[in-house]
Amino acid sequence: MSTMAAHEQAKGRLAIVIPARYGSTRLPGKPLVDILGKPMVQHVYERALEVPDVDAVVVATDDQRIVDAVAAFGGRSVMTSPYHASGTDRLVEVMASVEADLYINLQGDEPLVRPADLHALARGMWRDTSVVVGTLCHRMLAEEAKDPNQVKVVLADNGDALYFSRAPIPYVRDDSSADYEHFKHVGVYAYRREVLAAYSKLSPPMLEQAEKLEQLRLLAAGLRIRAFQVEPTGPGVDTPEGLEEVRALMAGSGACKPASTCPNSLAGVRLVITDVDGVLTDGGIYYDASGESFKRFHVRDGLGMRMLESCGVKVAVLSGRDSNALRRRVSDLGVSFAMFGVKDKAEACLALMKQAGAVAEQTACIGDDSIDLPAFAVCGISFAVADAPLYVQEAASRTLSLAGGQGAFRAVADEILQAQDKHHVLATAVGYASVSDSMAQ
Template identity: 65%
Template sequence: MATTEQRVAIVIPARYGSTRLPGKPLADIAGKPMVQHVYERALQVRNAQIVVIATDDERVANTVRGFGGECVMTSQDHPSGTDRLAEVMSKIDADIYINLQGDEPLVRPTDIELLVRGMLDDVNVNIGTLCHTIDAQEADKPNTVKVVLDNNGNALYFSRSPIPYPRDNVAMSYLKHVGVYGYRQQILIDYSKLPTPMIEDAEKLEQLRLLAAGYCIRAYLVEPTGPGVDTPECLERVRALMTGQSFTPQPALEHIKLVITDVDGVLTDGGIYYDSTGECLKRFHVRDGMGMRLLEENGVRVAVLSGRDSATLRKRVTDLGITLCQFGVKDKASACLELMSAAGATVEQTACIGDDCIDLPAFSACGMSFAVADAPEYVKASATRILSATGGTGAFREVADAILMAQGKGAVLGSAAEYAKVMARMAQ
């Protein structure tokens, strides 16, 4: 039976800092900052009494005050959004707290109402969230968090991997977790005292801390939702949807399965050195080699494509264990297509890195192209993206790190335990 006496607060965390999109809460969408769109939609939730934005940055706070919204300042040191919510609880009194992310400008107020109503109607639901169906292609993306439920609608597990796994190619259905949570007050009090389990460290999903501790998380099924804003491309897509404009999606880093790189001017600084015997010498950056191995060990193939051929180059490629390569190539567009076929990658799943006009045919053949920072302006104009690193100073590593982060495998870059899993097979 519904309990109307319970106070419900919607808390919208809005951190200014974002690795992939700095200043994200203030990004303009149809003439308003994104956080204002989220706030105005939250105000439409009929069974909530309080709506407040929680931020750690005065720039966001001043913007919120400017459009007449309520905000509270929180610490910059919280390890998770749930910990931030617990701080808000000490300032805002309520029985149920709804954590609504500040990068969801297309959120439907009726979905939040469904979550609130479910918790008001059943006092045994201490934690609630949302989910919706997705297809197998979406389920394969590491940035899409999947959930499987028991017969009562409680979450059995959340994962970045496709779950359940289709061992015998049976007909499958997948559920995407929508990152909106409802917590009763006591849960937030308990949360910070819980140990961090291995599964949370592995998946980088904070809700697994609650599951590991034995708490039930009730998931309510809704219709597929609009996209959130995680990257510049997501932002452009949301802008198009909210203004009624057409949007042509570009190939995304999370889909890349093959990276084709030029050598001179990308893996090297472009210099060619000769010793007294006439032997050609080149200077390679050790971090680029590490980036190649990290990609290969994490399921992204690397191919070397060069208009030149030399014993030095072949030795370097052999040392790195790169088996996809073509040397002395004149037609780079055709060579790219051959490398895609060998790697089992489509045009949209392939990125290339170049530095000069000889690489322009490769740019046109691949779904995504990167120009090093010191490439000529006309080469940069033809590239999908421009790197901050110059040739021979870690340009390939910059691409490799971006791909690993986009594909949810960034832990291998900053965790000794994750790196140890692949280091034995790597050479720089």
């Protein structure tokens, strides 16, 4: 049996449950606040419906007003007890009436949630049956890590959560210029049915009571929580100020502060690092009679590089190979940085970030094979080309629709420029003329 077939067999029934309480100290009636003509819970519900292979989406509430609102937009809801201490406790009650093998607990105040992130969470659980609880996380700036309202998580090498805290973990004891990774916990969970059944029997441990974090109940009981990394996410709605920020973002007029919390983190990209063979080329290596290798590059990728550079985004070419043909192409393009014959791409990426004055959250990388995985691990955003092996695609933040050598880099460049309000450079003669002096293909 193929690996893919085995993965398909491991799938079961998926339910997404959206806990939605009417009572909120800081924002009463929060699930029903209006965002662009819809109650907030409807936005969350509709995004959950977009998750591939979802079998049921249900709002779990304790208030008839929310039940009526969900019915008005054609959704499904379940009335639950008003005495639950957490969303997970409410989910346990829902389990009795909603049959599934895997339950995703999605908060009703996350209208900017990305369906792709929920799909990645479910997919990760189906593909590793040893994982009984899953969640999401993403890199965050060290300055953000000091905020006790932002929950941090530290990870084992396999992605399992070692601990969650409101404190800045890991705590950096010595003043050092070394880069330390901080991960923000995204409060979305996936549970296997048997874990939820056991959860209701667990009493809150000291750690949970101290930090006010319900996931510590699971860790204290010895259960594993696997954290799957995604791109930085948009803000949730906790306060009136947060509501206005989300309204502005969804209307297309807002700016995220800090940039790493933007739902489209490409807006903050300042450096793009790309592999060569299999990304800028189709991966083929050819030799002439003298033994000199030559390669086929896509001209649109070259134009994309020059557009990025002209708009203030640095481009770096990072190759595990070296050849005269490659050096000539890089010279023609005039990119800011290039490194050839690289063996450790993680170390090389960190060196390039330092040269470019960019941090991980401002850096995107593009790769196609296992040699690029260390680069994915240290860059804030990673892209795999469409013909990359499945395990490389799974490690990347996103998989592109184009294969290597078919304009994949240009597709990323276009997205970055659009996210940074440079659409006119791509789509208008006047905009292109403003940067055309340095253009080359």
